[in-house]
Amino acid sequence: MSDKHHNSNLHIHLKIMSEEAMTELGACLAKWVRLGSVIYLDGDLGAGKTTLVRGFLRAFGHQGAVKSPTFTLVEPYSLENNIFYNYNELEDVLKPDDNNKHLTQSKAELRADDVKIYHFDLYRLEDPEELEYVGIRDYLDGQSIALIEWPEKGYGVLPGADLIIKITHLNQGREVELLPQSENGRVIVSKLSKDIKTDFLIHDDIK
Numbered sequence: 083m084s085d086k087h088h089n090s091n092l093h094i095h096l097k098i099m100s101e102e103a104m105t106e107l108g109a110c111l112a113k114w115v116r117l118g119s120v121i122y123l124d125g126d127l128g129a130g131k132t133t134l135v136r137g138f139l140r141a142f143g144h145q146g147a148v149k150s151p152t153f154t155l156v157e158p159y160s161l162e163n164n165i166f167y168n169y170n171e172l173e174d175v176l177k178p179d180d181n182n183k184h185l186t187q188s189k190a191e192l193r194a195d196d197v198k199i200y201h202f203d204l205y206r207l208e209d210p211e212e213l214e215y216v217g218i219r220d221y222l223d224g225q226s227i228a229l230i231e232w233p234e235k236g237y238g239v240l241p242g243a244d245l246i247i248k249i250t251h252l253n254q255g256r257e258v259e260l261l262p263q264s265e266n267g268r269v270i271v272s273k274l275s276k277d278i279k280t281d282f283l284i285h286d287d288i289k
Contacts, residue, residue: 108137122233125249198226204235
């Protein structure tokens with residue numbers, strides 16, 4: 083298997099062999115997602131969508147259980163007592179300290195209790211208009227991060243995705259494709275492609 087980068091058609095194509103690897107992918111993704119991002123999670127029941135979300139949230143310091151909100155449609159998370167760095171915009175500001183190898187703090191850091199992450203599961207949604215009743219526009223106000231399972235159920239009401247993550251069952255493991263849908267999504271995929279740990283993820287192809 084080979085690693086390839088073709089910026090003209092940027093996407094990531096992976097083979098995930100374990101739950102640990104799916105969790106690690108979620109953690110890697112969290113590093114590069116900016117506020118206002120909308121991520122669609124496309125995959126059958128049991129594909130690993132919620133496992134990926136669990137890794138994403140734990141990367142921000144969430145220690146509690148992470149379950150798919152099948153009956154409530156959305157589960158909100160407020161990340162208290164942690165720091166969220168917008169790496170896309172601040173990577174030139176936050177530099178490692180050569181003495182202790184930790185990121186130095188700056189005026190650019192954001193309190194994590196200012197960060198809202200919403201995990202949606204629309205599997206039981208019968209009509210996309212129901213999203214208006216739950217206040218979808220208030221959730222997706224450009225100041226939060228949204229991870230949406232079964233987004234096709236909300237077609238016509240949901241905003242477009244910055245990134246679509248497709249997860250497919252294989253005889254062994256999962257096939258995962260990360261497909262950017264906006265400039266924000268392309269930045270995420272570009273950064274992520276350089277950050278993925280090959281000891282967790284088998285690179286089937288990265289384009």
